[in-house]
Amino acid sequence: MDRRTIARRAQAGxxxxxLMIVVAIIGILAAIAIPQYQTYIAKSQVSRVVSETGxxxxxxxxxxxNGQTGTSAATDATHCGGTATGSTLLADGGNTVNGxxxxxNSGAPVLVITAADNTATLTSTFGNSAAATLKSGPAKVQWSxxxxxxxxxxxxxxxxxxxxxxxxxxxx
Numbered sequence: 776m777d778r779r780t781i782a783r784r785a786q787a788g789x790x791x792x793x794l795m796i797v798v799a800i801i802g803i804l805a806a807i808a809i810p811q812y813q814t815y816i817a818k819s820q821v822s823r824v825v826s827e828t829g830x831x832x833x834x835x836x837x838x839x840x841n842g843q844t845g846t847s848a849a850t851d852a853t854h855c856g857g858t859a860t861g862s863t864l865l866a867d868g869g870n871t872v873n874g875x876x877x878x879x880n881s882g883a884p885v886l887v888i889t890a891a892d893n894t895a896t897l898t899s900t901f902g903n904s905a906a907a908t909l910k911s912g913p914a915k916v917q918w919s920x921x922x923x924x925x926x927x928x929x930x931x932x933x934x935x936x937x938x939x940x941x942x943x944x945x946x947x
Contacts, residue, residue, distance in 0.1 A: 814935065817906040820864055821936045824916045825928060827862050828884045828899045832918060832926055835886065835895050844890035855888060866902025866913065895920040898946065901932075908933070917946045 838844070838855030845854035865882030884897040897918040901909040908914075914932035921927075928941035937943045 813906065813908075817908050817932070817936045818938075820901075820905055820909060821914070821916070821930060821932050821941075822938045824862065824864055824899050824901065824905075825930070825938055825941045827864075828897050828916050829918055829926075829928065831884055831886070831897050832920070835888070835897065835920065836924070839888065839893060839895065844888045846886045846888055855886065862899075863904040864901060864909075865905075866900040892922045894922055896947070909936070915946055916941065919947070 835855065843853055843855040861881035861883050863881050865884070867882045882900070882902060884899045886895065886897055888895045899916045901912075901914045901916075905913075909932055912931065914930065914936075916928065916930045916932070918926055918928050929944040929946050930937050930941050931946055932943065934943040
C-alpha cells in the first residue's frame with residue numbers, strides 16, 4: 776500500500792469526536808429552541824382566547840340593548856344566553872349557546888351583566904388544552920364594559936404572553 780491509499784482510508788468516515796461535536800451542537804440548539812417555541816405557543820393561545828372572548832362583545836351589546844340582563848341558563852326573553860360555542864383552551868363551564876353545556880373538554884367565557892349600571896364582564900379561564908404555564912394559576916382573560924359602552928381587556932397571564940391590546944393586570 777502506498778501513502779495515498781492509507782491517507783484515503785483514514786479519512787473514509789466520521790470520527791467519534793466529530794460525531795460527538797455534532798450531537799453537542801444539536802443539543803445546544805434544542806435547548807435554546809424548545810423554550811422559545813413553548814413561549815410562542817402560549818402567546819398564540821392568549822391571543823386566541825382574547826379574540827374568542829372578545830367576539831362575544833357584540834352579543835352582549837345586543838342583550839343590553841334589548842334589556843336582557845339575566846345570565847343564567849334560562850332562555851326566556853330577559854336572559855342573555857351567550858353565543859359562545861366553547862373552546863378547547865378554556866376550563867369547563869361558562870355561558871354557551873342557549874344555555875347548553877359546552878362540548879366535552881371545552882369551556883366558554885363566563886358572562887356577568889350588572890343591570891343597575893349597564894356594565895358587563897366576559898371572563899375566560901384557561902384550562903383543558905392550554906399550555907401548562909397558562910393552566911397553572913390559572914390565567915384568565917377578561918373583557919369589561921363600563922357604563923358608557925367602552926370595552927377594555929386585561930389578562931392575568933404573564934406579561935410576556937399578553938398581546939398589546941390586552942395587557943397583563945388585575946382582574947376583578
